[in-house]
Amino acid sequence: MVAAPRLAAVAPLFRCLVLASCLLTASRAEGPASRAFTIADGTLSLEAPQGWQRVQPKSGMIETEFSIPAVKGDGPGRMTVMGAGGSVEANVERWYGQFSQPDGSATKDKATTKKLKISGCSVTLVDISGTYKDMPGGPFAGGKAVERPGHRMLAAIVETSGAGNYFLKFSGPAATVEAEADGFRRMIEGMVAAGR
Numbered sequence: 001m002v003a004a005p006r007l008a009a010v011a012p013l014f015r016c017l018v019l020a021s022c023l024l025t026a027s028r029a030e031g032p033a034s035r036a037f038t039i040a041d042g043t044l045s046l047e048a049p050q051g052w053q054r055v056q057p058k059s060g061m062i063e064t065e066f067s068i069p070a071v072k073g074d075g076p077g078r079m080t081v082m083g084a085g086g087s088v089e090a091n092v093e094r095w096y097g098q099f100s101q102p103d104g105s106a107t108k109d110k111a112t113t114k115k116l117k118i119s120g121c122s123v124t125l126v127d128i129s130g131t132y133k134d135m136p137g138g139p140f141a142g143g144k145a146v147e148r149p150g151h152r153m154l155a156a157i158v159e160t161s162g163a164g165n166y167f168l169k170f171s172g173p174a175a176t177v178e179a180e181a182d183g184f185r186r187m188i189e190g191m192v193a194a195g196r
Contacts, residue, residue: 037064038194039081040163044119045194049183052079068172071179077172079184083164088124088157091167095155099130102149118191122159125188128152129174152177156188 035048048054048066057065061082068077084091092113099107111128132151135143153171160166170177170184 037081039063039083039158039166039168040160043163043194044121044158044160044166044191046168046187046191048079048187049180052180052183068170068176068180070173071175074173074175077170077176077180079168079170081166081168083166085164088159088165091157091165092124092126095126095128095153098133099128099151099153100133100147101130116189118158118189119193120161121191123188123191124157124159125185126153126155126157128155132171148173150174154181154184158191 034054035050035052036045037048037054038045052066052068055065055067057063057080061084062080063083064081066079068079070076086094093108096107096111099111101107101110107128107130110130111126113127114125116123116125129152132148132153133145134148135145150173151171152174153169154177155167155169158166158168168188170180
């Protein structure tokens with residue numbers, strides 16, 4: 001009967017190892033369900049690229065947020081999703097104002113925009129690079145801007161018929177954004193009516 005006490009002594013350790021293994025496996029789960037999200041009151045569905053990690057939004061205004069892995073030697077990216085007011089043009093102009101160019105030229109002249117029709121919605125894609133004037137508390141929180149040279153933002157404004165405009169903004173260091181740019185575009189172009 002010496003084996004029973006020995007087994008009883010290692011049982012808690014065994015349970016801890018099993019639990020740790022389960023938690024590690026769950027945290028590494030990279031299935032489509034963890035990347036899928038909806039906009040426009042659940043009527044439109046998208047799937048973030050593989051490797052993007054859904055995180056708790058940093059602000060109550062943001063509905064969905066993803067952290068994008070950094071390219072070696074660069075910082076991570078961030079994608080936020082939110083519904084908001086204002087015209088497409090007014091928001092794009094505001095975004096231009098959040099960037100400056102090293103040569104002093106107008107950001108608007110260096111940025112690109114493209115209009116698409118996806119799942120019955122008008123979508124405006126915006127690509128802006130330069131020195132980003134980051135407002136850590138958000139654009140309406142006030143406070144001092146932190147200048148971040150070598151940044152890029154890819155954004156999509158989705159105009160829905162009943163839920164207003166939705167803004168999907170992917171920003172970060174230019175190399176990180178460049179590495180994931182095709183995935184962002186595929187995610188936007190793959191938007192479908194929820195339930196399909």
